[in-house]
Amino acid sequence: MDAQLLANAKRDIPLYFKDFKDFWDASVHYFSDDDLLLCYSNTLIFKNWKIALNHLGIQNLNSILNEIHEDINASFFYAFFGQYRSAHMHLRSVIELSLQLLYFYQHEVEFSLWKKAEFRIKHEDLSSYLKKHPNLIETSAVNLIDTIAYKWKLFSKYIHAETLSFFQTALQSSQTKTISAADFGKWKSSFLGTGYYVNKLFLLFFRDKLNAFPTQAREILLRNIKDEDMGELGFRVA
Numbered sequence: 001m002d003a004q005l006l007a008n009a010k011r012d013i014p015l016y017f018k019d020f021k022d023f024w025d026a027s028v029h030y031f032s033d034d035d036l037l038l039c040y041s042n043t044l045i046f047k048n049w050k051i052a053l054n055h056l057g058i059q060n061l062n063s064i065l066n067e068i069h070e071d072i073n074a075s076f077f078y079a080f081f082g083q084y085r086s087a088h089m090h091l092r093s094v095i096e097l098s099l100q101l102l103y104f105y106q107h108e109v110e111f112s113l114w115k116k117a118e119f120r121i122k123h124e125d126l127s128s129y130l131k132k133h134p135n136l137i138e139t140s141a142v143n144l145i146d147t148i149a150y151k152w153k154l155f156s157k158y159i160h161a162e163t164l165s166f167f168q169t170a171l172q173s174s175q176t177k178t179i180s181a182a183d184f185g186k187w188k189s190s191f192l193g194t195g196y197y198v199n200k201l202f203l204l205f206f207r208d209k210l211n212a213f214p215t216q217a218r219e220i221l222l223r224n225i226k227d228e229d230m231g232e233l234g235f236r237v238a
Contacts, residue, residue, distance in 0.1 A: 019177060023082040030179045035188065041223060042195035043073050048220045049202060052213040060111070064101045068094055075191055082179070084187045085158050085168040091194045092155035095148055098198045099126040102133075102205055123152060133205070140232060141204045148197050155190070200229055207233050 031039070046069040050062060071090045078087035103126055104111035113119035127149050131142050157166045164170045173180035199221060203210065210218060210233065222230070 020081050023173075023177065023179075024080050026179050027080040027082070027184075030184065038192060038224070039076060039079075039188065041220070042192055043069075043076050044220055045195050045199050046072060048217040052217040052221065053206075055214050055217070056209060056212060058105075060108075061101055061105060063115075064097050064104070068097045068101070071097070072191075072195065075187075079184070079187050079191070082171075082173045082177075082183070083168065084171060084173070084183050085161075085166065087187050088155050088158040088190060091190055092152060092159060094194055094198060095152045095155070096123065098201070099123070099130065099148070102130060102202070123149070130201075135205045135207075136201075139204050140229075141201055144197060144201055144204075148201065151190070151194060151197070196224065200225065203229075203233055210234070 046065050050065040050069070053059070053061060053065070071093045075087040075090040075094070078084070078090065100114075100121070103121065104114065110119050110121070127145050130136055131145055136142065136145075157163075161167055168174050171180065171183050173183040203221065203225070213221070222233075222235070225233070
């Protein structure tokens, strides 16, 4: 039996690789330059948050920032393989870890316990805490946090596969093994939206420190920010 299973594995695994390679090639051709620029720049957000905060001497959050960077990159590359369910699952992790980062920034005891798996805070409690934070109160962040919470609940449905519509196998692209404009568009909207919302929340939270960020890192973090949001961050729009 083991010999037969091993033979099957050596036969089947290259076929899986071929499926991934075919979808990867199709995705590469499907991405327009504008899509690629928007999506790739979205993967750089948390790398540059690490650079910016490290420049200010804030290094205790690096472990979380590294993981968020991995999560948003994973979402990007899973999309190239057409694995949109997995891509959405990583976006949930982006949100979850991002809110925890803001909480742990000023809760060192809880952070230390969390790293030893001795502390846990619910998403609802994180949202409630941030809405009352002095850095965010009386800003658009209060409504922004509700939007982020809605996205977190939506992406949770992909993890739990709540209905058939959240199954990978229900996707047209999964059935045809090729690009589907609808499937790609839904992921792209989720991916860019998540990056924008979380980045804006971080910018509002640390807005009194933005001018002290390294120029290149600040430019990347502000690159896609809308004019009305730039004003709230204290930057004049020409």
